[in-house]
Amino acid sequence: MMPLYSFTKGQILPLSIVFMLLTSILPSCNRKEEKIRPSFKPVLGMQFIEYRREFDNGLAFNEYGFQQEPAWKLYFLSEDSVMIYSPFEKKYYHYPIYHDHDSVFNIAREWLRLKQLNKDSLTFQLLSVDRKQVSRERSNVLMKFYSYRYLEEVLKKDPVFLRRPGPQDTLFIRSLVERANRNPANADSSFAARQPVQLVSTIKEIKVSKLGLEYDPNNLLNISSADTYLKPEYSITIDKAYKDFFHTFTVLVDQKGRFHVDTFITSPEFTASRRKVLEGIVDVYLQRFLQVVPGSTLGMPHTSQITFHVRGKK
Incomplete structure (x- = not known):
């Protein structure tokens, strides 16, 4: 290769020749780094159809x-557009x-990395992105799809059946259940119930309503229950x-439907007295007159x- 410098008399090659040399080298380097x-x-x-979403x-x-939970159904119209079922x-x-x-x-306001694609199946990694930075720790979810053709002609299985939790999921949940029920008054041992606590008043003086999310038609795919x-x-x-009175506090509801007062906000010097008040409300009104399904x-x-927002009217 011709040297860029001529050490004879300290002469430098003309800029036009240097430019030609660089442009002949750089494109080949870029082609190696770029991914198609x-x-x-x-x-x-x-x-x-998405048949499995897992960590x-x-x-x-x-x-x-x-x-x-697997929820998506889709088909691609072109390289730049997709139809997704709501x-x-x-x-x-x-x-x-x-x-x-x-x-x-970025598809339907979700960041996704395509892991695998063919006519039978499709796999995306769901990415957690904050300020253009991907969190590796939180980008730990895979979305797995089968084509309808593959389900009908090869697997011959109903996607509803495939979407159900598997044996390993059941074993894992059973271990959590056993731990939670060994320590019914310990919040660290409890975990969120997929079918939440149900409360029904047995007297007209007590009214109960469960608070929840409202449907937003402008955010069809990102609504989560x-x-x-x-x-x-x-x-x-x-x-x-x-x-x-009005009190907001959390309780632990054990497998037998019993309430255990858990957390509430108050000054340290009033913690004991506030707990006694809340336990009195729970014992006198809630435990006696609410039918509880754990x-x-x-x-x-x-x-x-669960969290209670309890208002008393004299």
């Missing part, structure tokens, strides 16, 4: 009781596909109470935490 964008062309028009350990649940509106909606880099796409079972809240009104996961009752 994955193509959706092999599956255009093919319908896929990278292969389980659909975590230790807090949060469940990854279970709320019961119809497909069009969404653009934005390619970021490598195999990372998770908060309604991870942090269930109940508004309770007691007529003809001993005095007017929370459960995969059909197994267990201790879970």
